[in-house]
Amino acid sequence: MAKTKTKVEKQLRKKSNNELVETIIAAKKNEKWIDVARILSMPRRNSTELNLDEIDKIAKEGETIVIPGKVLSQGEINKKIKIVAFGFSEKAREKLLKSKIPISTITDEIKKNPDGKGIRILTK
16 A cells, blocks of 8 residues: 555654655655655665666666665666666766766756656666
């Protein structure tokens, strides 16, 4: 069963990271982004961390991939995709910028694409 907005709200009160709180609030307001809010409101031990090689295996050419967690640097991306994540490790950010892969934060993407058109959410 999917988490309700009320449950997300209760878990949100436990969060102390301001950026995380703002991202969850922004995602909760948009129907297409509510799944991202549900995942981000989970306890940190359940957070999503994906390496570049894992993303490359799963992603299809031209997709916008949303990772409600952190992108780690192991591996390479060999496809033309856009990666949207809550956070990037420093090395992952460097590799993606060097490869000219467009990256952005979830909050920025919600502002640009409030309808969530063409996004694909990846978790573990």
